[in-house]
Amino acid sequence: MDWLFSPVTAGDKILSMIAAIVIFVVVMGAILLAVGNEKAPSWLVAAGFLGPVVIFLAVGLVWPTLQTIWKSFQTTANVIGPDNQPVRNPDFSIQKTTSFNFNNYKSIFTDSDLLRVLGNTLLWTILVPLVATAIGLVYAVIIDRSRFEKFAKTLIFIPMAISMVGAAIIWRFVYAINDAPGANQIGIANQFLVWIGLKPINFLNGGLATTFFLIIVMIWIQAGFAMTILSAAIKAIPEDTIEAAKIDGASGMKLFTRITIPSIRSALVVVLTTLAIGALKAYDIVKAMGNSNPTVDVIATRFITYFNSAETENLSSALAVVLFVMVLPIVVYNVRQMRKQEETR
Amino acid sequence: MAKTSARKVMATIAAASAFALVISACGSDNNSATPSSTPPTSTPAPETSAAPSSSTGTTSGSETTGGSATSGSASPSGSAIPTDDAWCDEIKAAYPDISGKSVSIYTSIVAPEDKPHIDSFVPFTDCTGVTVNYEGNKDFENQIKLRVQSGSAPDIAYIPQPGLLQTLVNDTGKVVPAPQTVIDNLAKYYDPAWAEYGSVGGKLFASPVGANVKSFVWYSPKAFATAGYKVPTTLDELKTLSDTIAATGAKPWCAGFESGTATGWPGTDWLEDFVLRTAGPDVYDQWYKHEIPFNDPKIVTALTAVGDYLQNDKYVNGGFGGPDSIATTPFGEAGLPLLTGKCWMHRQASFYAANFPAGTKVSEDGDVYAFYLPGDGTTKPVLGGGEFAAAFSDRPEVQAFQTYLSSPAWSNAKAKATPNGGWLSANKGLDTSLLANPIDKLSAEILQDPASVFRFDASDLMPSSVGAGTFWVGMTSFVRDGVDAASTLATIEASWPK
């Protein structure tokens, strides 16, 4: 069974992939067969449909989350012996005492630049979804059924296909600065400024402006997501609806606001929600391009920084909980949207 | 290992197991191709030369041939080192009956720098018959913690910072103390300072492997000769030279702190070098151990001295702009203006040699070279860094391998396996004539010089939330925002874990 659990050769790897798919299909088939009876009670059906998901999520996400919440109330300290040195176990690790308190939260909320970090996070979670969705929507509407639609869509989609790490490389060649007199620019944005007779700007020098320039990178990536989903939604608007509106004399902007927007409402909510959560979690861009500048930090980058140091791991748990709380408004908004939809359905 | 418990899983997937077993029967021919499950009982030289590449075998075929080429040439040409056979006998005597076993090693060193490492293990495999499986990952520092904590620790790991070693020993208890043979090797071949950096709570856990010297100033010998500048031998002369160059309207220094998620680390080296020079090694030790505050007045003095260079718009940043451009200039590109004459000096470690474009002559009379960042002219403090090999298992073959790594035999084998240079060790038994690169040779000579007082990079010794966190951030804002020395240090002090 080595080929399945530790494949080495190319053939084994492909074989193990096929086997994995087959196992999955067989297991799911068995489950569905068991609940497929028309007379099966709905709780059994729900268990069959949801069982695997619940197990996966409970083990993979819920349990670690509970542990994280638990840890966020913990602080640990070394046990100090009479010789003023830490006391060691037989395996040479240091004995620690754990106490439960609100110290992690206290240190987060008394952090002098917490307000700025929260502010930056809010900017990200508001600007990224709104702007990316707006751009994706406008673009999708304009190019809809135009001659170059496929090509035009691909252009906006390309950034989606690039990893966050790749994005940081790409944008270096946009934002890079050299303000030595007469030096070559290697960033196109600064070269552009030079061409029109201005001085180059250090885009990534920190502060609010840099946050905006980093948000632009995220918008650049995510507009493709918005465009793809919204474009598909626009195409799902029945021809008759549009025709009827046209007969009523709607055109241009009116058609857009009266017909298009309401028809794709739920797609808009989906896109906004997904992008907002993505923006809340985004740390790669800030980490890779922020030049260790605390003024552009967001909660997710603080979390990663704390998480990677043994001394601040508990602190990072508290930040993860804060992140969790920040997503609640989005959850509530979605639940309310769902309720509304339920009523009209 | 995976096999038995894997069955456990299979049993739970009741509906599928029968099917899977049928498939597995079809695929069973391939089992013999799996090196990890069937280690060879005897390992003659030609086979074992391929062994190190077994972990990487599918990713690179070239390593296999590279390995065998090295092993083929090792025995006849190895006569330059008289101890070549002695080390092998010693290891075999101390650790008998380990042939056919294997040792896994995990490091942060990736291609193409990993190949010399893989090659340098070949003599060990030839001697003992122990296969060495190498794996490198750039995200080593985070991954090793996960692997150790989840019970998948490698046998040996190259740990790039003593601070990380402390964390692993103190928090996981999975690191195994070094065997007596390693302790003996360290006593014989290394400066006691190195043994201290590999120890936690007074016990030796890890032996040094690679080393680098950070107290270097890169310059262009050609340009210096043309302009009539002399390499300074004291810190005062360095200042005078900087002023002389600045008076011509040129910017004497270039620097770059940008390094992606690690932005700021070159700045910490600047401060450390200056602490060693303006406050001395004893204060340096108290400083990184936090026996004195991070913002002790002596450290403020040192950072103010750094500021005289890095916050001085007459001095920096040659080829890039003003002092604030240091924060956004990638460290790898910061020294390149030396080649175009836009910058005259660049303080960076010995490994910076690799950043110059292919064809650049790195030598005392070449395009670029480095001089020792001078002190007061009488003492010779040296700032450096390096990796340490720590073990997570006390199996005899692992201890035999640890012993090999701490011996001069490995350092010499590694030097031979690194024809392009860019590597050295602090092992006193290292034959510096084997080092390909003049800058490596200079570094090794500085390390072996009895007058040198070696100190390890303090940011690697501090708690990582400071040494790989607020210290980086502080030094970056020091150059970018022109924050004064006292408040820069006060901010970092405030972040020190309680």
Added chain:
Amino acid sequence: MTAGEIFVEPVDRKEARKNKAAMAAAETAKRISSPGASIIAIILAVLWTIPTFGLLVTSFRPGDVVPTSGWWTAFTAGGGGFTFNTYKEAWTTQALGPNFLNSFVITLPAILIPITLALLAAYAFAWVDFRGRNFLFVAVFALQIVPIQVTLLPLLKTYKWLGLDGSFWPVWLSHTIYGLPLAIFLMHNFMKEIPREIVEAARVDGAGHVKIFFKVLMPLLVPAIAAFGIFQFLWVWNDLLVGTVFSGSKNNAPLPLAVQQLIGNLGSGNRQYLLSAGAFIVMAVPLVIFLALQRFFVRGLLAGGVKG
């Protein structure tokens, strides 16, 4: 959108639809292609393309001129010209071939499993009545925010306990776990768009939930699956973290991991330019797939895009 607006198109009307589409295209050309709108579209397209184009040009420039002159100078006399060496070097430094295979082996199950599970779960949330449904759905939705990092160690321990470490299983299962909350959220929205009447009608005919799911809903959801599939594909294909932590050994490492290792360690800053070629090697497959899947997007996503 109301039920009456949805109708079903038989396959044999494809041809007719094509003509209709052509007519519609000609007609809409009048409808929206005001010069202002076209200009906006062109500006957006250019702005969105320039950064990537810059990297593309960079990837064809000699490595030593990259840090010292802008990529746009490549088209001028002193720009250093073009070369294919960066790609050659990137491909050989890490021998990316096996990593390509690994990425493929990782990606297929890591798309298939979460999407299937998400479809089933979304169906249950949308069309099966059971106690605690809303609570469970909100819980799954909220799990989207869990930072992956906190789950790494518990999951690694679980896989180790199961004896799965060192195989592709941890990677497949982890991608499944991380992908599920968003997949369920999106699929649930698609599911809900399907008019109640269609499901009710099937139920009256005596079909059980499994039958309704496969016979009635799945065909309607093909475009939604294609759309989500490409995003799940992108996340898995471009993922670095899950691959690094769970692939266990270099032998199983996916493509982005190998590309990230391209520039070597500290002191190899002069290999930075290799990343430009590496990025395009990684990007090639997603672009091809996006182009190939575009025909699934021609028709609607949210309503299942069926017409007749």
